[in-house]
Every structure is written in structure tokens, then in C-alpha cells.
Amino acid sequence: MSLGxxxxxxxxxxxxxxxxxxxxxxxxxxxxxxxxTGTSTPTSNSMTVRSEPCACxxxxxxxxxxxxxxxxxxxSKTGCTTCDKYALVVTAKDKFTGETLPxxxxxxxxxxxxxxxxxxxxxxxxxxxxxxxPDNYSIEGILYEIDLSASNATKDEFKPNIxxxxxxxxxxxxxxxxxxxxxxxxxxxxKDVSVVLKNQASAEQKSTMTDINGQFIFHVKQRASYxxxxxxxxxxxxxxxxxxxxxxxxxxxxxxxxxxxxxxxCENSLVLKNVHYDLDxxxxxxxxxxxLNRLAQFMRDNPGVRIExxxxxxxxxxxSYNLTLSQNRANAxxxxxxxxxxxxxxxxxxxxxxxxxxxxCDDGVPCSEEKHQVNRRTEMKVxxxxxx
Numbered sequence: 001m002s003l004g005x006x007x008x009x010x011x012x013x014x015x016x017x018x019x020x021x022x023x024x025x026x027x028x029x030x031x032x033x034x035x036x037t038g039t040s041t042p043t044s045n046s047m048t049v050r051s052e053p054c055a056c057x058x059x060x061x062x063x064x065x066x067x068x069x070x071x072x073x074x075x076s077k078t079g080c081t082t083c084d085k086y087a088l089v090v091t092a093k094d095k096f097t098g099e100t101l102p103x104x105x106x107x108x109x110x111x112x113x114x115x116x117x118x119x120x121x122x123x124x125x126x127x128x129x130x131x132x133x134p135d136n137y138s139i140e141g142i143l144y145e146i147d148l149s150a151s152n153a154t155k156d157e158f159k160p161n162i163x164x165x166x167x168x169x170x171x172x173x174x175x176x177x178x179x180x181x182x183x184x185x186x187x188x189x190x191k192d193v194s195v196v197l198k199n200q201a202s203a204e205q206k207s208t209m210t211d212i213n214g215q216f217i218f219h220v221k222q223r224a225s226y227x228x229x230x231x232x233x234x235x236x237x238x239x240x241x242x243x244x245x246x247x248x249x250x251x252x253x254x255x256x257x258x259x260x261x262x263x264x265x266c267e268n269s270l271v272l273k274n275v276h277y278d279l280d281x282x283x284x285x286x287x288x289x290x291x292l293n294r295l296a297q298f299m300r301d302n303p304g305v306r307i308e309x310x311x312x313x314x315x316x317x318x319x320s321y322n323l324t325l326s327q328n329r330a331n332a333x334x335x336x337x338x339x340x341x342x343x344x345x346x347x348x349x350x351x352x353x354x355x356x357x358x359x360x361c362d363d364g365v366p367c368s369e370e371k372h373q374v375n376r377r378t379e380m381k382v383x384x385x386x387x388x
Contacts, residue, residue: 102123
């Protein structure tokens with residue numbers, strides 16, 4: 001039950017009275033007079049009437065009072081659009097750099113340790129849990145298999161219609177190496193590549209597979225040097241090197257890297273980068289060894305593969321001299337690969353002399369030493385099965 005009180009004032013402008021023909025009365029009223037204090041008192045106890053209507057200024061005032069009764073419990077709040085809402089917003093950050101962390105898996109657990117809410121942070125390192133029931137919770141996170149420091153939310157911290165902000169921190173002191181494998185000279189990603197990470201100061205070795213986008217990650221230590229390459233059938237990988245001595249963990253969490261892999265088709269030769277020779281020499285240069293090591297790794301990863309080592313000269317010298325020189329260069333490349341554990345029977349050396357120049361530097365054509373150097377090279381070709 002409730003009590004209602006009120007008052008009203010009504011003022012009619014240019015209101016025209018209506019005549020009641022049955023009583024010959026247009027209007028009736030009780031005259032009042034107002035003194036200097038603003039008090040109004042009736043000047044007569046009898047009603048004054050008019051028999052003709054007029055266009056007059058008419059006003060009226062009044063007060064009212066009443067009781068209101070309500071029966072039953074009232075409407076349910078189910079579906080109420082004005083009801084209180086509670087939300088929890090979690091931000092994942094790196095403790096050392098302060099950067100936010102996308103793709104962090106977040107779990108909100110009750111006091112029994114059960115996951116009641118879960119989600120993944122967006123590109124801004126944030127995940128929101130709406131319509132949450134206020135209670136005591138623990139908030140945990142995982143980024144690339146590393147646990148973040150947990151945070152707690154208590155029931156009394158939740159305020160209606162004001163999201164509760166919480167933060168979880170990545171405290172691991174290692175770097176995260178984020179890599180991508182692509183086809184050389186393109187942006188085409190390569191999935192299902194086995195990527196190998198070797199610590200050059202120890203025997204530690206790890207491997208992982210690239211995903212559908214060619215991406216992979218490793219956790220790498222501070223003050224360490226690594227060698228990284230990929231393995232996939234019919235591909236030869238570039239070998240990359242990373243030294244974390246070049247990075248400060250207080251400024252950097254992610255180290256980015258791209259591995260280039262070349263498609264190897266039988267019957268098609270592949271130029272080995274930097275496997276070049278000095279004029280009139282077949283000595284393997286130090287600058288050529290990393291590329292020959294890469295070839296050796298490819299052959300270790302593909303034990304059924306046999307290859308040809310094809311060597312060449314520039315145009316200077318006789319045809320017979322250059323043919324012998326190129327054969328010696330091919331033999332030298334084979335000898336080096338055998339020192340890297342490759343069986344000689346899998347390697348076939350072939351010298352082509354000056355018959356396959358890569359540029360215009362033929363007999364009688366003046367060329368720079370740099371252009372002649374391009375032709376003094378060794379290439380490799382996978383031997384097709386059945387054509388050994």
C-alpha cells in the first residue's frame with residue numbers, strides 16, 4: 001500500500017463558455033477577493049451565475065490525495081534490461097617489456113579449481129568475460145606452453161556495470177623466436193616443415209613443425225647462438241643463425257626469423273650460392289663451405305637421394321684445359337661432402353668446362369673479373385630414380 005498526494009493548477013486561455021439552454025445558465029462561480037497579504041476570501045455566500053457565455057481567462061486549482069494497493073509479488077526480473085551486469089576484463093602482458101600479448105589462453109577458475117570461463121586474448125592482449133557471476137576466482141594464462149603469473153579476483157571487487165580489470169604477466173626470461181618457412185623468392189608459406197634448432201655451444205637440439213601458415217616458435221635462451229634450418233621432402237633449406245647476444249630481454253620478447261626453402265626437382269640443376277673458385281684453382285674456399293654444409297644436411301635428411309655435382313669454368317684457357325679444371329672442381333666438392341659424412345656412392349662429379357656460361361663472357365668478349373667469377377661455379381642436381 002502507498003499514499004499519493006498531489007496538486008494542480010489549470011489556466012485556460014481564450015476559453016469560450018458553453019450555454020446550458022435547459023437552465024439558461026452559461027456559468028456559475030463564487031466571488032473571491034484577495035487582500036494585500038495575498039489571502040483570498042469569498043465575498044458572498046451565494047453563487048453568481050451568467051446567462052450569456054463569454055471568452056474569458058479561466059483558471060482553476062486543486063489538491064488530491066489517495067491510497068494505492070498492490071497485490072502479489074510483482075513482475076519477475078527475468079529478461080530485465082536494466083538489471084545489474086558484471087564483467088571481468090583480463091590483459092596479458094610481458095613483465096619485462098610491458099607489451100601486451102595476443103593469443104594468450106586465459107582460464108578463470110572457481111575456488112574448487114574448476115574452469116568456469118575461458119578465452120583467448122585478442123590482438124591487443126585483452127579478453128573480456130561478460131555476464132560473469134560475482135565470486136572468488138583465480139585467473140591463469142598460457143602463452144606458447146609457458147604459464148603466466150596468476151591473478152585473483154574476489155567477490156567484493158565486482159561492481160555492477162563496471163568491468164573489473166585484471167592483469168596476468170609473462171615472466172619467463174627466455175626469448176620467443178617466431179619464425180616462418182617460405183618458398184625461396186616468394187611469400188608462399190610452407191606447412192609441415194620440420195624445423196630444427198641447434199644450440200651451437202652445446203649438444204642441445206629441438207625440433208617443431210610449421211603450421212598451415214608456415215609458422216613456428218621456439219623458446220631461446222639469453223646469451224646463446226643457434227643454427228636453424230628446415231626439413232621437408234624435395235626441399236633444401238637455407239640455414240639461418242641467430243645470436244641472442246644481440247637482443248635485450250628488457251626491450252624485446254619476440255625475435256622474428258624467416259627460413260627460405262628451395263624446391264629440388266630431379267633433372268633441374270640448382271646453383272649452390274657462393275660455391276665459386278679462384279681463377280685456375282679447384283680449392284674449396286671458406287666462403288663455399290656453409291653452402292656445401294647445407295647440401296650435406298639436405299642429403300642427411302634425405303638418405304635416399306643421390307646427386308650430381310656439376311662444375312664449370314670461365315672462358316679463359318683452352319677447351320681441354322677447362323674441361324679438366326672443371327672436373328677437378330667437381331671432384332673437390334665431392335671430397336668435401338664426404339668429410340661431412342656423405343657416402344661417396346651418392347655423389348657423382350661432372351665437369352662441363354666452359355660450355356655452360358651464365359652470361360655473355362665468351363671467348364673474345366671483354367668482361368670484368370666479377371662477371372667471370374659467376375661462371376666459375378658448382379651446381380647440384382638430384383638424380384631421378386631409375387636414371388642413375
